[in-house]
Amino acid sequence: MAVRRKRQASLLGRRNKRVLWIALSTIALGYILLSIPPAEGFLSLTLAPILLVAGYCVLVPLAILLRPDKVGG
Secondary structure, eight states: OOOOOOOOOOSSOHHHHHHHHHHHHHHHHHHHHHTSSOTTSHIIIIIHHHHHHIIIIIIHHHHHHSOOOOOOO
8 A cells, every 4th residue: 555645835935935046046146246357347346245135135034034825725
């Protein structure tokens, strides 16, 4: 007799995962822009830190704190 396992509900909903992917891509873009020479340019001196702060301090906590989507009801 096969044992059927219940599918466990994910702690993060679809919206949470979407925001988390946006946060991770924003952080990755920030690091990529940070590595572009010259070090005194607009991209690496201004835009990259803004993206990194937005990703780490705004988007990641937002992805964690958003309520997960309701399923089935």
